Each structure stands twice: as structure tokens, then as C-alpha cells.
Amino acid sequence: MSAAHRIVVVGSVVLDTIHTPHGSAEECVGGSASYAALAASYHAPVHLVGIVGSDFPTEARELYAAHGIDVEGLEVVEGETFRWGGRYHADMNRRDTLFTHLNVFEHFHPKLPESYRDAEVVFLANIHPSLQMEVLDQVRNPRFVALDTMNLWIDIARDDLAAVLQKVDLLFLNDEEARQLSGETNLVAAVRALRAMGPKAVVVKKGEHGAVLFGHASTPYVQSTVLLDQVVDPTGAGDAFAGGFLGHVARVGNTEDVTLRAAMVHGTVLASYTTERFGIDRLAEIRESDISERSDVLRMLTAWPGH
Ligand code: AMP
Numbered sequence: 638m639s640a641a642h643r644i645v646v647v648g649s650v651v652l653d654t655i656h657t658p659h660g661s662a663e664e665c666v667g668g669s670a671s672y673a674a675l676a677a678s679y680h681a682p683v684h685l686v687g688i689v690g691s692d693f694p695t696e697a698r699e700l701y702a703a704h705g706i707d708v709e710g711l712e713v714v715e716g717e718t719f720r721w722g723g724r725y726h727a728d729m730n731r732r733d734t735l736f737t738h739l740n741v742f743e744h745f746h747p748k749l750p751e752s753y754r755d756a757e758v759v760f761l762a763n764i765h766p767s768l769q770m771e772v773l774d775q776v777r778n779p780r781f782v783a784l785d786t787m788n789l790w791i792d793i794a795r796d797d798l799a800a801v802l803q804k805v806d807l808l809f810l811n812d813e814e815a816r817q818l819s820g821e822t823n824l825v826a827a828v829r830a831l832r833a834m835g836p837k838a839v840v841v842k843k844g845e846h847g848a849v850l851f852g853h854a855s856t857p858y859v860q861s862t863v864l865l866d867q868v869v870d871p872t873g874a875g876d877a878f879a880g881g882f883l884g885h886v887a888r889v890g891n892t893e894d895v896t897l898r899a900a901m902v903h904g905t906v907l908a909s910y911t912t913e914r915f916g917i918d919r920l921a922e923i924r925e926s927d928i929s930e931r932s933d934v935l936r937m938l939t940a941w942p943g944h
Contacts, residue, residue, distance in 0.1 A: 642780070642887040645753050646674045646880070647686040647772045648762025649742060650693070650711065654722040655915060657729060659869045665916030666697045668719065669762035669785065672873035675920050676880030676907035677760070678704040679928060681887035684753045686710040686772065688745040690718040700921055709750045716741040729871050730844045749775040758887045761805070762876055763787050766797040773804050781892055783807040784836070785879055791818050799834060806892070808836040809879050815841050824849070825857075838897065840882070840904075842875055848905070852897045860901040861938050863909045863931060870915045874908040877920055881907030906931045 648670030654663050670687045677683045684707045691713060701708050719742040722735035747768055754777050761769035761784040769784060784805045790798050791814060798818075802808065808831060816822055819830035828839045828851045839851045845868070850858040882904035889896045906928055913919040 641681070642757035642890055643682045643684060644677050644758040644760060644883055644887050645684045645686060645710075645749065645756040645772070645776065646670050646677060646760045646762060647747050647769070648673060648760075648764055648785075648876070649719055650685075650687040650689050651719040651721050651742075652693075653872060653916060654720070654735070655870055655872055656722075656724040656735075657870050657915075658725065658727055659867070660915070662870070662915035664720075665918070666694070666700075667721070667873055667916050669764070669873070669876045671697075671701075671917055672876035672911060672920065673760055673762045673785075673880035673883075674701065674706050675704055675917055676877040676904075676911070677884035677887070678706050679881070679907065679923070679925070680884030680903065681758075683707065683884075684710055684750075684756060686747050686749060686753070688712045688714060688719075688741055690714060690716040690741045693718045700917075704921070707753075710748070710753055712745075712748065714741050718742075723872065725871065729868055732871075747772050747775070757781065758883055759783070760879060760883050761785070761801070762879065763790075766790055766794050766801045770797065770801045770804075773801065781806050781883075781886060783809065783879065783883055785809040785875065786814065786818075788814055788817060802831075802835040805836045807838040807840065809840045809842065809875070809882075811842045811844070811875070815839070828857075838892075840901070842878065844871075844874075848878065848901060850897055850901050852894045854894045858894075858898050858901060860905055861935070862905055863934055863938070865909060865912065868912045871912050872916070873920075874911050877911040878904035878908040881905075902932055902935050903928070905935060 649668035651668030653667035717740040819827040821827040
């Protein structure tokens with residue numbers, strides 16, 4: 638790949654109601670595509686694909702635009718935007734879904750504007766795998782396709798997921814999903830089974846404990862997180878991780894192992910900022926200098942002292 642590629646991000650755009658041990662937020666802008674698109678926008682041009690209702694706040698569209706995100710593919714239809722509610726436990730790795738009101742999302746079929754179809758990088762954020770496939774049917778010749786998924790689709794749409802995985806270069810999932818999808822308990826065996834399903838590279842997310850990249854090199858790359866003294870809201874951290882990761886890949890313009898390893902750092906940085914405030918608030922306001930400052934912290938955390 639050559640430099641400065643564009644990323645198509647497809648996923649959910651949602652108004653979230655979130656309760657964590659640190660407070661609550663009502664109807665804040667979220668969804669897998671919002672987090673991923675904003676995170677990626679710090680590194681590369683982003684084209685957003687999704688659907689919202691007529692009640693979706695104009696300020697949110699303006700916020701995407703202010704980040705240079707192309708929203709021509711964000712369809713607006715009469716009706717209510719997708720709403721989701723969740724409550725985190727004291728251990729914020731655990732949460733309960735309070736409600737999922739799909740609303741206009743229920744009849745969503747992604748339609749890519751003509752100008753999106755030649756994008757080099759595609760991120761299929763967490764939505765039904767058959768919709769992810771509809772996106773791939775509309776892009777002409779993507780160089781790098783990444784996919785995120787969730788336990789729900791592994792349970793109820795495994796065949797659709799298997800079909801789309803055959804067309805994917807990189808799979809993001811958490812360790813529990815990796816075991817569930819592969820049927821293997823050992824992580825290395827699980828990743829071997831996942832690669833046999835299609836993706837050449839796999840990133841296993843381990844929440845506050847970081848993430849592991851199984852790339853082209855024979856040795857996996859383990860990335861620690863920045864251990865923050867307070868995580869306010871972990872919602873969307875995984876999506877922001879994927880957005881930051883793919884933004885870096887698009888900016889550099891190749892998928893060599895060294896690029897993917899640096900992408901692990903950028904994913905971790907964007908994910909950590911996301912958790913500092915509710916919803917997309919913190920993610921939307923960071924600056925270049927924040928990104929480089931935290932990348933330096935991560936570099937120091939992983940530096941080998943040499944003895
Ligand atoms: P994460 O914390 O990475 O699981 O992502 C949370 C985001 O996913 C929230 O902003 C939700 O609105 C969104 N979400 C929740 N359920 C679904 C679903 N079934 N499909 C797509 N997005 C969802």
C-alpha cells in the first residue's frame with residue numbers, strides 16, 4: 638500500500654444511557670461506528686456508514702464533520718435512533734445490558750456512496766455479520782479489511798460470521814469471544830483455529846490488561862494498557878482501539894508487522910482516552926500532543942531495561 642489511505646467505517650450509531658460506579662449519562666452519542674470513526678480520524682480520512690433517526694442531534698453530525706469525517710454515508714430516516722442502555726458492575730470488566738431498542742437500525746441496509754467504494758481500508762465494526770458482508774459487496778478492491786464482532790453474533794449468526802471472515806484480513810475480538818468462536822480454551826490454539834477461518838492476523842483484546850497481536854511474525858506481540866487511576870466509562874474502548882489501530886495502518890499505508898505493532902500502541906492510546914469520560918466526550922476533544930504524550934508513556938512501559 639502507498640501512503641494516506643482512506644477508511645470506510647460501518648457500524649452502529651447509537652444514543653447510549655450508561656451507568657457506571659462513577660455516575661450516569663443519558664442519551665449520549667455512541668455506537669461502535671461513532672467510537673471507531675472518531676478514533677481513526679486522528680490519523681486518516683474516514684468515511685462513515687450507518688443509520689440514524691430524525692431525532693439524531695445535529696451537533697453530533699457537526700462533531701463528526703469537525704473531525705473531517707465524511708458523513709454522506711450516514712443515512713437519516715424518519716423515526717428514532719438506535720438506543721442502548723448498560724450498567725457496569727464495580728468490576729468494570731462486567732456489565733449488564735439494560736435495553737436494546739434498535740428502532741431505525743432494525744431495517745438498516747448499508748448503502749455506500751460512490752465516493753466510498755474505492756477506499757483502501759475497511760472496518761466492519763460490530764453489527765450483524767450479514768450487514769458486514771453487504772458492505773464488502775459494495776467496496777471494489779480493498780487492501781485491508783478488519784472486522785469486530787460480539788458474543789451475540791457468535792451465538793445466533795455463526796454461519797454468516799464464518800462467511801464474512803473468509804474475506805477478512807484482521808479480526809478483533811476479546812479473549813472470551815476468541816474461545817467461544819474457536820471452541821479452543823488455549824489462546825494460541827484458539828488463534829490458530831480463527832486464522833484457519835480466514836483472517837491472517839488476529840488481535841485479542843483483554844480489557845484493562847491490554848491486547849495481543851498475532852500478526853505475520855511467529856511471536857505474538859503483547860501490548861500493555863496505560864493503567865489510569867480512574868476509568869469513568871469503558872463503553873466503546875474496544876471500538877476506539879480498533880479505530881486508532883486502523884487509522885495508523887491507513888496513515889502509514891502498509892500492513893507490515895512493524896506497522897501493526899505500532900498500531901497496537903495507537904489503538905491503546907485512543908482506547909485509554911475514551912474511558913476517561915462518559916461516551917465520546919473525551920475521545921472527541923483530544924489533541925495530537927495528547928496522543929504523542931501517551932504513546933511515549935506506553936513506549937516507556939514496554940521498554941526493556943537491558944539486563
Ligand atoms: P463496546 O463497549 O465496545 O462493547 O461498545 C459499546 C457500543 O456498542 C455502545 O455504544 C452501544 O451503543 C453499541 N451496541 C450495543 N449493542 C449493540 C448491538 N447489538 N449492535 C451494535 N452495536 C451495539
